[in-house]
Amino acid sequence: MNPLLQLEKVSIRFGGLTAVADLDLRIGENELVGLIGPNGAGKTTAFNLITGVYQPTAGQILFADKPTSKLKPSQLTRRGIARTFQNIRLFASMTVFDNVRTATQLHCARGVRHALWRGRAFRQGEQEVESHVMELLEIFHLENFFDAEAKNLSYGDQRRLEIVRALATQPKLLLLDEPAAGMNASEKNALMQLIQFIKDKFQISVLLVEHDMKVVMGICERIAVLDYGVKIAEGKPEEIRANPKVIEAYLGEESLKNV
Amino acid sequence: MTEFLQQLINGLALGSILALIALGYTMVYGILRFINFAHGDIFMLGAFAGFYLTPKIAAIFPTPSILSGLLVMGISMAICAALGIVIERFAYRPLRRSPRLTVLITAIGVSLFLEYAGQLFFGAAPKKFPALIPSYPITHVGGLSVTSNQIIVFIVTALLLVGLRFIVQKTKIGTAMRALAFNPDAAALMGINTDVVISFTFALGSALAAAAGILFAVNYPAIDPLMGILPGLKAFVAAVLGGIGNLPGAALGGIIIGVTETLVAGYISSTYRDAIAFGILILILLVKPSGLLGKKEIEKV
Amino acid sequence: MNFRHAKTFLLGAIALCFLVSLFENQINSYWLFISYDIGVNIILAVSLNLINGYTGQFSLGHAGFMAVGAYTAAVITNQFGELNFFAANGVFIVALVAGGLAAAIAGLLVGIPTLRLRGDYLAIVTLGFGEIIRVIFQNMQSVGGARGYSVTHNYTNFFWTFGLAAVTVYVVTSLVHSTYGRGFIAVRDDEIAAEATGINPTKYKVTAFVIGAFFAGIAGGLYAHSKQFLTPDGFGFMQSIAFVVMVILGGMGNTIGVILAAILLTLLPEGLRALADIEHIPGIAQEFPLSWVGNARMVIYSLLLIVLMLTRPQGLFTLRKLKIKN
Numbered sequence: 001m002n003p004l005l006q007l008e009k010v011s012i013r014f015g016g017l018t019a020v021a022d023l024d025l026r027i028g029e030n031e032l033v034g035l036i037g038p039n040g041a042g043k044t045t046a047f048n049l050i051t052g053v054y055q056p057t058a059g060q061i062l063f064a065d066k067p068t069s070k071l072k073p074s075q076l077t078r079r080g081i082a083r084t085f086q087n088i089r090l091f092a093s094m095t096v097f098d099n100v101r102t103a104t105q106l107h108c109a110r111g112v113r114h115a116l117w118r119g120r121a122f123r124q125g126e127q128e129v130e131s132h133v134m135e136l137l138e139i140f141h142l143e144n145f146f147d148a149e150a151k152n153l154s155y156g157d158q159r160r161l162e163i164v165r166a167l168a169t170q171p172k173l174l175l176l177d178e179p180a181a182g183m184n185a186s187e188k189n190a191l192m193q194l195i196q197f198i199k200d201k202f203q204i205s206v207l208l209v210e211h212d213m214k215v216v217m218g219i220c221e222r223i224a225v226l227d228y229g230v231k232i233a234e235g236k237p238e239e240i241r242a243n244p245k246v247i248e249a250y251l252g253e254e255s256l257k258n259v
Numbered sequence: 260m261t262e263f264l265q266q267l268i269n270g271l272a273l274g275s276i277l278a279l280i281a282l283g284y285t286m287v288y289g290i291l292r293f294i295n296f297a298h299g300d301i302f303m304l305g306a307f308a309g310f311y312l313t314p315k316i317a318a319i320f321p322t323p324s325i326l327s328g329l330l331v332m333g334i335s336m337a338i339c340a341a342l343g344i345v346i347e348r349f350a351y352r353p354l355r356r357s358p359r360l361t362v363l364i365t366a367i368g369v370s371l372f373l374e375y376a377g378q379l380f381f382g383a384a385p386k387k388f389p390a391l392i393p394s395y396p397i398t399h400v401g402g403l404s405v406t407s408n409q410i411i412v413f414i415v416t417a418l419l420l421v422g423l424r425f426i427v428q429k430t431k432i433g434t435a436m437r438a439l440a441f442n443p444d445a446a447a448l449m450g451i452n453t454d455v456v457i458s459f460t461f462a463l464g465s466a467l468a469a470a471a472g473i474l475f476a477v478n479y480p481a482i483d484p485l486m487g488i489l490p491g492l493k494a495f496v497a498a499v500l501g502g503i504g505n506l507p508g509a510a511l512g513g514i515i516i517g518v519t520e521t522l523v524a525g526y527i528s529s530t531y532r533d534a535i536a537f538g539i540l541i542l543i544l545l546v547k548p549s550g551l552l553g554k555k556e557i558e559k560v
Numbered sequence: 561m562n563f564r565h566a567k568t569f570l571l572g573a574i575a576l577c578f579l580v581s582l583f584e585n586q587i588n589s590y591w592l593f594i595s596y597d598i599g600v601n602i603i604l605a606v607s608l609n610l611i612n613g614y615t616g617q618f619s620l621g622h623a624g625f626m627a628v629g630a631y632t633a634a635v636i637t638n639q640f641g642e643l644n645f646f647a648a649n650g651v652f653i654v655a656l657v658a659g660g661l662a663a664a665i666a667g668l669l670v671g672i673p674t675l676r677l678r679g680d681y682l683a684i685v686t687l688g689f690g691e692i693i694r695v696i697f698q699n700m701q702s703v704g705g706a707r708g709y710s711v712t713h714n715y716t717n718f719f720w721t722f723g724l725a726a727v728t729v730y731v732v733t734s735l736v737h738s739t740y741g742r743g744f745i746a747v748r749d750d751e752i753a754a755e756a757t758g759i760n761p762t763k764y765k766v767t768a769f770v771i772g773a774f775f776a777g778i779a780g781g782l783y784a785h786s787k788q789f790l791t792p793d794g795f796g797f798m799q800s801i802a803f804v805v806m807v808i809l810g811g812m813g814n815t816i817g818v819i820l821a822a823i824l825l826t827l828l829p830e831g832l833r834a835l836a837d838i839e840h841i842p843g844i845a846q847e848f849p850l851s852w853v854g855n856a857r858m859v860i861y862s863l864l865l866i867v868l869m870l871t872r873p874q875g876l877f878t879l880r881k882l883k884i885k886n
Contacts, residue, residue: 051756077758089753091746093813102742106758112767115738116731118567122738129739169758294680353870359679360618361873364808367801368865375858383855492691495684534695537688544685545673 002065003028004205005081005173010049010059019045020229022059027173027205032195034220035209036240038250041226043209044086047175050207051083052076064172078106082171084162086178090150096161097146100133103168133168139201140164140194156187160194167198173205174198180212188212192219217241225249264403266525267518272409272478274517275416279471280494281501281509282423283464289440289504290460293359296366297346298468299491300373301339303484305469306388306476307381308335313389328391332415332473336466343465344458352454370491377484385483388476412474419470420510423463427506432459440504493520493536500543502553511551515539566734573726581719592718596786598826599721600779603728605806605822606815607775610732612804613812614741615768616748618683621670621690622776622803627795628666628693629659629777630784631703634711637785652715656724656781663777664770666693671769675762687797697792708791716786724782728775733815735771744768745813798858805861809868811875820877829857 007025011018020042027033035043048054050061052073061068063079071079091099108129114122137143140160145153150161159179166174176195180188196219199206210216216223217237225233225240227249233240240246280302287295312331320327350369354362397405427433435456438446447453475490476482497516501508516536524532543550584592608622636655643651670689674682703709735741746754747761754761784790806825810818868876 053752072760073752073755074758074760077756083756085753085756089750089756091749091753093749094742094745098742098745101739102746102754102759103757105739105743108739110738111740112735115735115740118734126739165757294684350866350870357869357873361869363618363680363683364804365866365869367804368862368869371801371858371862372866375855375862378855379859492684492687496688499681499684530699531695534692537692540688541673541685544677544681548676548681 002062004031004064005050005207006062007046007050008060008062010046010056010061012045012049012054013057018229020049020056020226023226023229023231025224025231027207029172030199030203030205032199032206032219032221033208034216034223034237035207035226036211036213036216036223037226040228041249042229043226044177045229046226047083047177047207047209050076050175051081074106077169077171080170080172081175082166082169082173083175084159084166084177084179086181088158088162090158090162090165092149092151094150095146096137096142096148096150096153097133099150099161100136100165100168101129103165104129104132107170136164136168155182156190159183159191163194163198167202171204173207176206176208176210178209178211180210180215188215191215195219261403262525263522266521268403268405268409269525270518270521271514272412272517273521274514275412276471276475276478276513277490277494277497277517278510278513279416279419279467279474280490281497281513282506283468284495285498285501285503285506285509286436286460286464288498290436290443290457291351291355293351293362294366294495295351295461295464296363296491297369297373298464299487299489299494300370300377301343301465301468301487302472302475302490302494303377303482303487304342304373305335305339305472306482306486307377307472307484308338308469309391309473309476310386310388310482313391317389323390323392325392328411331391332470335473336469339469339472340462340466343461347458347461352457374484374488381484383483383485385481388480388482390480391473391477406478408478412478415470415474419467423467423506426463432456436460489533496536496540499550500539502550505550505552508550508552566730570726570730574723577719577722577726580722581717584718593786594826594830595718596716596721596782598823599718599725600783600786601803601806601822601826602725602819603775603779603782604803605810605818606725606728606732607772607779608803609807609810609813609815609818610736610744611768611772612807613814613818614732614736614744614748615765616812617674617765617768618679619670619686619769619772620683620797620800620804621686621688621693622772623795623797623799624670624690624693625663625666625773625776626780626783626799627697627790627792628773629656629663629780630790630795631659631697631709631780632662632777633659633781634709634784634790635703637713637715638711640713648713648715652713652720652785656720656778659781660774660777663780664774666777667769667771667773668766670773671766675765687800690795690797690800694792694796697795704790706792708789711784711788711790714785714788716782721782721786724778728778729815729819731771731775748813802861805865808865809876811878814875814878817875817877821875825861828860829854832856832860 003026005025005027007023010020010023012020023046035046037043045054049056052068052071052075055069063076063081068076091102094102108125110122110125114125134143134146137146142157142161142164145157150158153161163176163179180191183191192215195206195208198204208216208220220237223235223237223240224231225246232245232249233243280298283298284295287293287298309331312334316327316330346369350365351362354365392407392411397407397410427436435446435451436459438449438451439453439456443453493516494513497512498509499512500515501510501512516539519539520532520535523535604622604626608619611617611619633655636658637651640651670686674685677685697703698706736744743754743759743764746757746759747764751761802825806821807818809825810821
């Protein structure tokens with residue numbers, strides 16, 4: 001059984017800078033994988049490669065056994081890859097409800113014609129969308145805010161909303177880009193439970209980029225480590241924690257001498 | 260062949276004027292990432308400043324001379340520089356942190372205001388710009404004719420370009436301008452007074468536009484309050500053509516547009532003259548949006 | 561927003577327009593023609609609002625689409641002489657729709673190259689397209705070129721003007737207030753996030769341009785058969801800016817606000833004209849009152865724009881505040 005996502009020797013160069021070099025990465029069905037590394041290691045670049053924002057300059061990416069080259073981000077979302085962003089990107093002028101509703105658009109076939117004619121098919125479609133969105137909001141305890149403007153939510157709620165919106169696209173693979181950024185300890189615990197819950201309930205794979213080691217070590221089944229665009233280690237959390245190359249990458253050779 | 264060279268000379272004169280205006284656009288865009296729609300109207304105001312100044316200067320220096328011409332140009336440039344500073348201070352600075360669209364609309368508002376207030380105060384009918392220095396054609400071998408006014412355009416433009424280059428490359432404030440264009444936050448952290456540098460940039464650009472206005476008026480003596488619209492747009496296209504934010508690019512773009520437009524008007528059709536610049540704009544944005552001398556900007560996700 | 565009864569409202573509005581239309585001859589013709597202007601401007605402002613307000617594509621070339629529709633419709637109806645009531649109206653609606661379709665094609669041609677452009681660039685390019693369209697008509701001798709084109713029939717009446725305005729409002733609002741239509745706003749708010757949620761920004765932008773242009777074309781056709789004389793200069797970027805002012809004043813993406821703004825700004829020159837009859841302000845170059853009004857109108861527009869952007873960029877009629885980005 002082939003893995004859900006395969007990166008084979010993927011590289012990308014920006015002018016003279018190689019942001020990601022020869023990256024091999026595999027993510028199977030229903031796996032929770034972490035991607036860590038110091039700042040500038042290329043983690044978000046890897047995300048952008050997987051989601052089609054950038055095209056690799058070498059290597060190939062396969063999702064569900066099909067290559068993703070030349071596909072635009074919206075097409076990849078249709079295939080089943082969803083993501084959140086490092087800096088929360090909600091639709092600021094819309095309500096919470098509408099933010100999620102927008103994400104259901106790709107699976108409902110009601111387009112221009114239906115919106116204008118407003119016949120029974122349209123009304124039915126909108127009903128389905130409404131119940132689907134409220135269901136999701138209830139699962140994640142946001143149903144009371146459904147009418148609020150997205151930008152008025154607390155930071156933690158906004159992060160949660162972004163994740164809910166990504167889930168509304170019915171993905172097979174969810175990419176979370178530093179979801180714990182700016183959270184306090186209790187919020188991080190809640191986040192960890194949330195991610196675990198999502199993986200179990202929706203039976204999807206999750207690729208997590210995160211700086212907070214507690215979060216990463218706490219929930220990831222497998223961790224890959226990037227440094228300067230190169231994968232320097234991969235394995236279970238305990239293995240990574242003890243890996244000297246990883247420690248060196250984060251803390252520098254000097255500190256290793258003092259250990 | 261002489262016809263072609265003749266048109267070339269005319270085109271170069273027009274292009275030089277466009278280049279001077281384009282430099283103002285590109286400097287402001289380089290620092291603030293915004294198109295100062297009102298810039299073309301500063302060009303117009305420079306011409307009008309010259310128009311109203313000339314009789315006053317003539318009262319002091321009755322015979323037209325290089326000195327009186329320089330005085331008119333210098334004072335007009337100063338007036339427009341001050342105007343540029345005022346506009347920036349009151350219309351654009353409060354919006355520095357606003358969405359780009361808001362300040363764009365404001366710029367359109369300023370432009371319209373200058374144009375139509377101009378029509379109210381100066382009158383809409385074209386006025387004849389007085390001769391600063393008596394003009395005479397210089398005929399070369401082969402029947403080529405260059406007017407002394409065109410030579411003045413070339414000389415003044417060249418001097419201004421050299422002066423600009425000096426300011427930008429060799430002075431402290433010029434270096435500050437370049438730093439701001441590169442990275443505004445870092446520049447502020449280095450102790451550069453952003454507001455002063457931005458004001459200076461506007462002043463500089465406006466002064467160049469004023470000079471362009473007078474050079475234009477000397478060669479095409481009919482001035483009216485709406486005269487800045489088309490040259491302004493064409494100069495903007497020139498700035499984009501050369502690579503917006505890039506000073507030599509703006510000058511190059513101006514020359515190219517001036518020459519192309521004149522040649523097309525001369526050889527193909529003069530009625531499509533005004534559409535040429537827009538055609539070039541669409542072409543360059545489709546083919547190489549960063550412009551001839553510009554660098555590609557990648558958006559960070 | 562609940563649009564369960566949207567279609568009923570539409571039909572009701574159209575019926576109302578029809579009724580009013582029957583009593584047109586009782587109404588003062590001066591105000592009747594102003595009402596046509598209002599209706600036409602509502603269509604233009606609401607259709608532009610789809611492109612600028614809801615989808616965030618700052619288009620400065622809307623008058624170009626209007627021109628395409630105006631000339632197309634005029635050329636078609638000019639082929640016919642005197643017609644009876646039914647034939648005349650039949651030809652009229654066909655001409656209007658044809659104008660709309662022609663404008664829609666122009667919208668497609670403008671929308672596609674501008675897809676990758678943002679903000680300032682998009683504005684300038686659309687302005688450029690608008691100017692190119694104007695220059696083309698200026699050189700098209702078959703429709704009079706710069707001298708102008710005479711429109712034989714004055715088919716525009718209250719029913720057509722406001723009936724079609726009602727249709728425009730219905731189309732734009734029903735479209736935007738559907739799940740599909742949320743995509744337009746998503747593209748405006750954050751194109752990258754929109755892509756990540758499976759929305760194809762290209763499709764939405766082009767759709768907005770095409771639909772917006774279509775209705776601008778219809779407005780152009782109505783305009784042509786009311787003024788009965790077309791000149792390319794009447795469709796320049798000053799006109800486009802006037803429509804943009806309506807959208808901004810009303811609040812980008814606020815259809816009701818935009819309608820109110822369109823009415824307000826159509827009546828503004830009339831208000832000024834009334835003032836002009838009362839007194840001339842000393843010190844201002846005195847020419848014919850008409851051009852004084854024109855200049856004063858533009859000066860007021862421009863000051864309005866500046867003050868509005870400095871104090872209330874979300875428009876006069878919007879309740880929410882505009883977010884300040886850092």
